[in-house]
Amino acid sequence: MQFKDYYETLGVEPGAGEAEIKGAYRRLARKYHPDVSKEPGAEEQFKAVNEAYEALRDPQKRAAYDQLRARGYRPGDDVQPPPGGFAEGYGGVDFDEIFAGGGAGGGFSDFFENLFGRGRAGGGFGGAAPQPRGDTRAKLAVSLESVYNGSPARIGIGNRTLDVRIPKGIRPGQVIRLAGQGNAGRDLLLEIEYAANPQFEVDGRNIIHVLAVAPWEAALGATVSVPTLGGPVELKVPPRSESGRKLRLRGRGLPGTPAGDQIVELEILAPLPETPAQQAAYEAMRDAFGDDWRRA
Structure with missing residues (x-):
């Protein structure tokens, strides 16, 4: 062994x-x-x-x-x-x-x-x-x-x-x-x-899931697929969302009286550019936001 x-x-x-x-x-x-x-x-x-x-x-x-x-x-x-x-x-x-x-x-x-x-x-x-x-x-x-x-x-x-x-x-x-x-x-x-689960954590009867969203999805809003214990569901990400924002899927937690909810915590991740068009899109964002975006 x-x-x-x-x-x-x-x-x-x-x-x-x-x-x-x-x-x-x-x-x-x-x-x-x-x-x-x-x-x-x-x-x-x-x-x-x-x-x-x-x-x-x-x-x-x-x-x-x-x-x-x-x-x-x-x-x-x-x-x-x-x-x-x-x-x-x-x-x-x-x-x-x-x-x-x-x-x-x-x-x-x-x-x-x-x-x-x-x-x-x-x-x-x-x-x-x-x-x-x-x-x-x-x-x-x-x-x-x-x-x-x-x-x-x-x-x-x-x-x-x-x-x-x-x-x-x-x-x-x-x-x-x-x-x-x-x-x-x-x-x-x-x-x-x-047992440990790579997608979910447990808080009482609530289930917590960290959802990766792209910068444009967080800024502009989007409808994305979210895994739940009962299968994937569609979730609306509101515009102007920030990392750490929590959205609630009612009744999607563990069964009970009442049933728990699933809490979806947003995590903004920026994908690396892999094509010339994607590189150009990042350069356009840089030019549009300038150096003052941190203070904003």
Whole structure:
């Protein structure tokens, strides 16, 4: 099993704060998203970025990973567990808590699954068989789309695959009980957490989406397509809009009573000129606005 440097994948330093890690993830996820990216190997890069963010955004997972990384591993190095396995070697992190997700995009590497997913409870590093001790507890990372639609999620527990119905609008921290699906025929309790999503953030039941608009769309107004959990919708950008302006799509957030809204935050991005006509258009803008546009 080869070591992965998640900090290197996101392009941040090991001491980076939560906001910096989130910002790097959002930037790279937009860059490599398979639906829009023309970068070579975009799909694999997108998966790598999602995996790195899943490892570093959770304090418990990050602490365990940091302790492993401190042993001096470099990308591609063969990883050997410490004496007694991961569960005993890393500061008391409880690897009996199965990570039963799949996260944003799923398809995590063997390195991720062995470090966070199987532990002692699933027969990974450490090798000890689980001891009967009541209900089996696990965390289930579900996509925001599954929460919005109430669609089923497929998870792996040990050597088994289960299909779990996700109730619409379920909240982080709520628990789904699967009778008889845990260790030794006990119940399996799945604690819900939301998987990272490159397009959306969650604020209560509201969904936040940062929408890139061109300078002329912000200045003149435009109708643009905006992704939502229920599919794309048309949004009118008012004239004379500035970066940071927030527009509301009512009822487009997570289900509930009442349903949440989607908040669209505008971010003005200037595309680089790639043709003589585009270069001329920028030169015309420069001449029209002059040097005083900052003060305006």
